[in-house]
Amino acid sequence: MNRLKKKLTAAVIGLSMVASMGAGAYAASNLTPIKAFLNWGLSFKVNGKPFQLRDGNGGTLSPITYNNTTYLPIRSVSDALGIAVHVDNKGLIQLGETVDGISIATGFEGDNRTKDPSKTVYDGKDYKDVFLDNNSGDRSASFMLYPKKKYQKLYIQVAAIGKDIKAFNVQDSDTDIELKTKPIAMGDGLVTIEVDIGGSDALYVWAETSDGGSVFIPMTTSYFK
Incomplete structure (x- = not known):
């Protein structure tokens, strides 16, 4: 991974992020209702080129703003940076290399x-x-x-x-x-x-x-x- 990608990765991981991978895999008891806002006013560039957040089906996504913090869909971020993201059936999200081959x-x-x-x-x-x-x-x-x-x-x-x-x-x-x-x-x-x-x-x-x-x-x- 080059130096720029490392810096971008660190910046993204430093943000609060949510996984846009569907809540069905996780127990409903782990979900807490909140009042948040879709923030369509933000736009993104990756390595100087415009980038649109999208879901796994190609649909357009918006960041979410909640309590003055912006949350980005982790799948879109991983696609932008070329970083693997893996979610197991227990809700563990792994970025980059997994522990086990x-x-x-x-x-x-x-x-x-x-x-x-x-x-x-x-x-x-x-x-x-x-x-x-x-x-x-x-x-x-x-x-x-x-x-x-x-x-x-x-x-x-x-x-x-x-x-x-x-x-x-x-x-x-x-x-x-x-x-x-x-x-x-x-x-x-x-x-x-x-x-x-x-x-x-x-x-x-x-x-x-x-x-x-x-x-x-x-x-x-x-x-x-």
């Missing part, structure tokens, strides 16, 4: 996923559940991941088998912004790649490899955080 196996979509013991072993260790593209020909081995703006980081492990991986890429599927790209040599072993995915809803992951080469990605040790 969540396996990329959750919501994984793509071919070449296998739990075949003859294919899940790398360097003497059985990873149980892996993405293994060992098809023939020069190709792009690819799949989708869906962090749904809940996570700040992706830690994904990758190994090149048989031939070097020319380029391993992670791209924001909605904006087409390339978040990470790097070559992976066979001699590198099982590489852990860290990717900043704050604000990303869907990721397109692909590896450029050659005929005779395989792409090995363990699900059990690759995770969102």
Whole structure:
């Protein structure tokens, strides 16, 4: 995270904020009625560019003013700053990285996923559940991941088998912004790649490899955080 984003994050967290994520997930006994005002007189810029507060469906939102304090919808703020926000079923809101990693196996979509013991072993260790593209020909081995703006980081492990991986890429599927790209040599072993995915809803992951080469990605040790 760059210095400007850190300053913006600190300023936003310093404000009193509310989560525009629906009260249905929380017990009614935790809700206290108040008299507040929608403050349509405020406007916002992020990094010098106008920014409109919106809900998860794209609807326009207004800040709320209550007792001389302005409350901003946390989902809109997190979208503006590219910071992940995650709410659990107990009402705990986490900004940025979560404490516990969540396996990329959750919501994984793509071919070449296998739990075949003859294919899940790398360097003497059985990873149980892996993405293994060992098809023939020069190709792009690819799949989708869906962090749904809940996570700040992706830690994904990758190994090149048989031939070097020319380029391993992670791209924001909605904006087409390339978040990470790097070559992976066979001699590198099982590489852990860290990717900043704050604000990303869907990721397109692909590896450029050659005929005779395989792409090995363990699900059990690759995770969102």
